[in-house]
Amino acid sequence: MSEQKTNNDIHWLTGQFRDWSDELKYRGSIEKRVRLETRLALIVVAVIFALFGITDYNLLGLTREYYLLLAMRITVVSSCLALAFIIGRWGGFAKSVWLHALPLWIVATGIVLIVPLRPESLLTQVTAIVVAIMAFYLLIPNLLTVSALASLFLSISFITAAVVFAGITLVGTITIGLLIIVANIVGYTALLRIEILQRKQFALLCEEREQNQHLQKEIAHRQSLEDQLRMAAELDALTGVDSRGHFMKRAKALLQRSSYEKAPFSLFMIDVDHFKRVNDTWGHTYGDRILTRIVDACQQSLRPNDIIGRFGGEEFVVGLPCTDEEAAQAIAKRIKDSVAAIELEGEMSNQRLSVTIGVAVASPDEDLDSVIMRADDKLYIGKREGRNRVVV
Numbered sequence: 001m002s003e004q005k006t007n008n009d010i011h012w013l014t015g016q017f018r019d020w021s022d023e024l025k026y027r028g029s030i031e032k033r034v035r036l037e038t039r040l041a042l043i044v045v046a047v048i049f050a051l052f053g054i055t056d057y058n059l060l061g062l063t064r065e066y067y068l069l070l071a072m073r074i075t076v077v078s079s080c081l082a083l084a085f086i087i088g089r090w091g092g093f094a095k096s097v098w099l100h101a102l103p104l105w106i107v108a109t110g111i112v113l114i115v116p117l118r119p120e121s122l123l124t125q126v127t128a129i130v131v132a133i134m135a136f137y138l139l140i141p142n143l144l145t146v147s148a149l150a151s152l153f154l155s156i157s158f159i160t161a162a163v164v165f166a167g168i169t170l171v172g173t174i175t176i177g178l179l180i181i182v183a184n185i186v187g188y189t190a191l192l193r194i195e196i197l198q199r200k201q202f203a204l205l206c207e208e209r210e211q212n213q214h215l216q217k218e219i220a221h222r223q224s225l226e227d228q229l230r231m232a233a234e235l236d237a238l239t240g241v242d243s244r245g246h247f248m249k250r251a252k253a254l255l256q257r258s259s260y261e262k263a264p265f266s267l268f269m270i271d272v273d274h275f276k277r278v279n280d281t282w283g284h285t286y287g288d289r290i291l292t293r294i295v296d297a298c299q300q301s302l303r304p305n306d307i308i309g310r311f312g313g314e315e316f317v318v319g320l321p322c323t324d325e326e327a328a329q330a331i332a333k334r335i336k337d338s339v340a341a342i343e344l345e346g347e348m349s350n351q352r353l354s355v356t357i358g359v360a361v362a363s364p365d366e367d368l369d370s371v372i373m374r375a376d377d378k379l380y381i382g383k384r385e386g387r388n389r390v391v392v
């Protein structure tokens with residue numbers, strides 16, 4: 001939500017979101033705090049209301065009015081405490097606002113009932129009314145509309161009770177009325193500003209959260225794109241073995257390590273024999289399938305630490321750490337045999353595939369390019385000598 005939109009979304013008179021679902025979301029977000037603060041406010045109100053019982057006794061003594069006031073105070077205090085308990089357990093602020101409104105009406109009724117019982121202390125009660133109005137707006141957490149209605153009820157009932165039971169003059173009524181109106185205006189505008197500010201803050205927070213979620217999604221999407229790109233760069237799309245670049249990187253590291261550990265490192269260049277014929281006779285799609293089957297056969301003959309990459313076309317390269325000439329020769333022969341054992345389907349079922357393999361064992365401190373070149377030379381010797389062989 002942009003700031004402009006937030007301003008339009010909040011009602012200027014009630015300070016609430018115009019959209020009901022936004023309002024419910026906001027109320028839900030402050031529910032825990034409102035419950036806690038309402039309970040605290042109710043307990044404080046109950047204690048203050050009870051303490052005023054002492055002044056009742058001083059003023060009235062053990063008279064009928066005193067007992068009536070005492071009964072009223074006990075009712076208000078116990079109602080406040082009961083409500084504090086109920087709100088603590090079931091006071092959902094989002095949907096049960098009426099429950100949160102009850103304390104205001106009970107306290108308002110209690111305050112107004114004091115007037116007929118202690119009409120002579122009207123001046124003290126006017127002060128109490130102003131304090132109560134401010135408390136309704138600012139100290140007892142509630143919605144602006146709820147606080148305003150309860151304050152209005154308190155104000156009108158108090159002035160009526162003052163006129164009827166305390167017999168105040170017209171001037172007195174106007175003075176008290178003005179005082180109460182000012183208290184209501186101050187309380188209302190202060191709470192209105194708070195309500196609007198809190199909702200604006202909430203809207204901004206929601207927007208930030210939304211943006212964060214969007215950003216998280218974007219990051220995840222980019223990460224998956226990066227993974228895909230990396231895979232595309234590192235793996236050969238047809239056979240799934242290392243791409244040439246990635247193989248070179250890994251082989252260099254393995255060769256370096258072998259040289260550091262003074263362990264032998266061997267390398268094969270493998271080329272499929274007469275592959276052009278396969279393509280020309282059965283087409284490229286079939287040729288592709290044959291290539292993947294040859295790679296499978298090679299991989300099955302290798303050990304977990306060996307690495308294989310596609311060097312280009314129908315040529316593959318294998319790096320074998322901790323492998324001396326004898327072991328390399330045995331593994332190369334295993335590869336040659338397993339390629340020869342591939343069973344072909346359909347029209348090619350009577351054909352046999354073969355590969356020629358050039359083997360080179362790295363000399364101490366020899367670099368990868370030089371080992372590859374030597375293996376390549378051996379491969380071409382093998383091709384010249386009739387193919388389908390391992391040349392060391």
Ligand SMILES: Nc1nc2c(ncn2[C@@H]2O[C@H](COP(=O)(O)OP(=O)(O)OP(=O)(O)O)[C@@H](O)[C@H]2O)c(=O)[nH]1
Nearest residue numbers: 271272273274275276277279284285287288313314
């Ligand atoms: N189907 C398919 N064919 C490929 C691919 N890459 C290279 N080739 C083919 O592999 C063939 C290689 O042909 P040549 O270099 O003449 O080698 P050859 O026919 O295998 O003969 P020798 O290597 O001398 O035994 C060409 O026909 C290329 O088109 C590929 O990814 N898929």
